[in-house]
Amino acid sequence: MSQRPTQRCHDYVQEVFAQEDEILRTVRQQTAAHGMPQISLEPNEAKLLQLLVRLCSAERVIEVGALAGYSGICIARALPERGRLITIELSSLHADVARAHFKLAGLADKVTVRQGAGMEVLPTLAADGPYDLMFIDADKGNYANYLDWAAENLRLGGAVVADNAFWGGSIFNPQTDDDQAMVAFNRKLAAHPQFDSTIIEVGDGIALGVKTK
Numbered sequence: 663m664s665q666r667p668t669q670r671c672h673d674y675v676q677e678v679f680a681q682e683d684e685i686l687r688t689v690r691q692q693t694a695a696h697g698m699p700q701i702s703l704e705p706n707e708a709k710l711l712q713l714l715v716r717l718c719s720a721e722r723v724i725e726v727g728a729l730a731g732y733s734g735i736c737i738a739r740a741l742p743e744r745g746r747l748i749t750i751e752l753s754s755l756h757a758d759v760a761r762a763h764f765k766l767a768g769l770a771d772k773v774t775v776r777q778g779a780g781m782e783v784l785p786t787l788a789a790d791g792p793y794d795l796m797f798i799d800a801d802k803g804n805y806a807n808y809l810d811w812a813a814e815n816l817r818l819g820g821a822v823v824a825d826n827a828f829w830g831g832s833i834f835n836p837q838t839d840d841d842q843a844m845v846a847f848n849r850k851l852a853a854h855p856q857f858d859s860t861i862i863e864v865g866d867g868i869a870l871g872v873k874t875k
């Protein structure tokens with residue numbers, strides 16, 4: 663059996679394939695400067711997400727959990743000219759900062775920030791579907807509900823992608839409601855009759871499901 667990838671491998675991939683440009687560095691700095699939680703995707707995760715958008719040839723993407731726009735910028739950069747991202751963000755501060763960062767990145771025309779709770783905004787988006795990819799990175803208690811929405815509103819061959827599948831390791835010894843929610847989400851995705859799925863061992867675990875039915 664070969665050895666698990668090491669921190670050295672992680673750092674190598676990040677240095678060679680996922681270096682942040684000036685815009686992404688600024689977004690990360692501004693996230694801290696605004697006193698917002700520094701819980702954006704790490705560069706390796708963001709690069710993987712960007713490639714998944716490209717692999718799906720995605721043109722219509724939904725994100726739940728914008729924070730300051732870091733992951734949204736990576737998604738939007740992988741979209742074709744006519745591609746669109748709608749990102750849903752509960753906090754008005756986060757939504758405003760994300761909007762400013764999409765403008766800074768020259769992506770304001772491609773990205774719409776909808777301020778509100780995911781479970782309230784998503785039903786208003788269903789009529790404009792189907793969508794090509796959904797990225798879930800918000801309240802853990804609704805991950806399973808967001809998966810239900812993805813099953814109904816993604817096209818065949820579309821992908822659901824979710825961050826924090828390992829939830830910092832808490833899925834192995836779940837204590838809190840959020841821990842239990844992530845255990846339930848992973849199990850639900852793994853057993854879902856409409857998705858072929860796995861967890862990619864990058865960062866905190868990127869769950870990936872491709873809609874097959």
Ligand SMILES: C[S@@+](CC[C@H](N)C(=O)[O-])C[C@H]1O[C@@H](n2cnc3c(N)ncnc32)[C@H](O)[C@@H]1O
Pocket residue numbers: 701702703726727728729730731732733734750751752753756778779780781799800801
């Ligand atoms: C982990 S951060 C998102 C990070 C972002 N995807 C990135 O990588 O740059 C989670 C975000 O979800 C937002 N959030 C929490 N509950 C939410 C909900 N019910 N609906 C929408 N957004 C929510 C939080 O305000 C926070 O900005």
